[in-house]
Amino acid sequence: MxxxxxxxxxxxxxxxxxxxxxxxxxxxxxxxxxxxxxxxxxxxxxxxxxxxxxxxxxxxxxxxxxxxxxxxxxxxxxxxxxxxxxxxxxxxxxxxLVRGRSLDDLVKEDGPLPPARVALIGRQVLDALRAVHATGVVHRDIKPANVLLEGDRVVLTDFGIASVEGEPGLTRSGALMGTPVYMSPEQMRGLPATAESDLWSLGATLYTAVEGHPPFNGSGSWAVFVAVATEDPVPAVRAGELGPVLTGLLRKDPAQRLTAEEAYELLAGPAGGAGPSRPAAAGSGTLRLAEAVPPAAGPAAAPDPGPGPGPGRTRAGARGRYVLGGLAAAVAVLVAVPWGLPDSGASDDAGPTRSAGALAPTGPS
Missing domain, CATH: 3.30.200.20 (Phosphorylase Kinase; domain 1)
Known part of the structure; x- marks a missing residue:
């Protein structure tokens, strides 16, 4: 070079x-x-x-x-x-130029972070995501390497594969874009990424920060695809009060996931009530920590009486589990959908690059 x-x-x-x-x-x-x-x-x-x-x-x-x-x-x-x-x-x-380490660097060098610190980071990322989604942008690559830490400031970076409302896509229909361990189930199925997809990725990011490893394991990309599509996350052992937030963000059905407003309020407890100040979103309410725990599994599980839908979001009437059709169907989807197949020689998942000056180099996903 x-x-x-x-x-x-x-x-x-x-x-x-x-x-x-x-x-x-x-x-x-x-x-x-x-x-x-x-x-x-x-x-x-x-x-x-x-x-x-x-x-x-x-x-x-x-x-x-x-x-x-x-x-x-x-x-x-x-x-x-x-x-x-x-x-x-x-x-x-x-x-x-952002002077600091990425969240990925921090966890790799210092090990799992305390739940209170992860909650503070999560609130700041959620506040940034609200601003991003309000402009019609979906990031599509939320992960620890794209969260930069500069003192007490948290910065979301690398919009290399973001989708922008009103602009045509630059990737062939059906291609998968992103980093497998942080991609949502709907992205695995080749569906368009949405604001809810970013929230799933944030849940996986916060899980990694507090546990020291991603919520889904696999010996390769295919194994991770199947785990994300069909399995529950590896049980958290360090999360403490963060557990219900992680569970709520990592629900496979995007209609059942916590909204940004609900997750923001839930993180106030583990964060000690601290966090960036912002106006309350129209239609959002305060959700108690206990309400983030999903209802017991079973055919007669009652619907979650959580708060009304957040901005630009419609919740399903029933809050049942999201069924992807089992392992065979998930594998069939993965076989049918190429990962990162580009148009005109370019791919939206051509290897995210850190787009600000965190001082340690980063490699492709």
């Missing part, structure tokens, strides 16, 4: 150090010589052998990432400053 340190882009951004790289891009720390500040620059990496149409598809993907991250105005979402092009016409995204 060419050493581009010292290279000047757009007459103002001088590359200083490589921060990380993945399947879609390379992230650099750079100095903005006009404003005298440090920024993060994400460079598009084009696979070899692409024709002109394939190159344009990849460029469109990076442009969509920039627009998706720029839509929300929230301190918990990475700030996009600009989109520039180099002398070859390849686009770069200019973002704020």
């Amino acid at each position: 060419t050493d581009d340190r010292g290279r000047l882009l757009a007459g103002r951004y001088r590359l200083a150090a490589l921060l990380g790289q993945g399947g879609m891009g390379t992230v650099w720390r750079a100095h903005d010589e006009q404003l005298d500040r440090e920024v993060a620059l994400k460079e598009l990496r084009l696979p070899e052998g692409l024709d002109a149409a394939g190159q344009q598809a990849w460029i469109a993907r990076l442009d969509r990432e920039a627009r998706a991250a720029a839509r929300p105005k929230h301190p918990g979402v990475i700030t996009v400053h600009d989109r520039i092009a180099d002398e070859d016409g390849r686009p770069w995204i200019v973002m704020e």
Whole structure:
């Protein structure tokens, strides 16, 4: 790989150090010589052998990432400053430089986190997700590596495979995008990702942070697919008061999952009542911790009397378990649906790259 340190882009951004790289891009720390500040620059990496149409598809993907991250105005979402092009016409995204580790780095280096800290992180991510979803964006890749920690601030980053309302998709219909252990059951079935899918992924992320490992295990992607689609999460042993929140977010039926408002309120207990202040959402209510425990299994289980639906969300009348048709049906779906099959040579799950300056490099999913 060419050493581009010292290279000047757009007459103002001088590359200083490589921060990380993945399947879609390379992230650099750079100095903005006009404003005298440090920024993060994400460079598009084009696979070899692409024709002109394939190159344009990849460029469109990076442009969509920039627009998706720029839509929300929230301190918990990475700030996009600009989109520039180099002398070859390849686009770069200019973002704020976040100085800190990812949640993934923190858990790998320090081990499982205390439930109170995980609850605080979860509340901040939920607050950011509310802002993201309100703008018509679904992140689709919530995972510990895409949650950055800068002091007490929590930053959601890497919108590389986000879907944006009103914009055409850039991946062939039926393709699976994301990191298997953090993908929701409906994504496994090839259905479109929704705000509820992001909440599932957040539940898996918080589970990983407090337990030290993901909620579903498998010797490979296929085993993980089957586990997510048909099995219950590995029982949590460290979660404590977080247990009901994790259970509520990891319900297989998206209509039965906790809403962002319900999860936010439930996390107040483990977090000691602390968290970012925000106005209450219209139609949301306070849910007691005990109400997050799912009803007992059985044919006569009573419907959950939880609060009314949150914004843009319709709850199913019955709150029964979501049946995916058993192991055989799940495997049949996985055989029928290709994972990450691209249009024009590009794939929405081409390997998420950390899109801000956390100081440890990251690899592809």
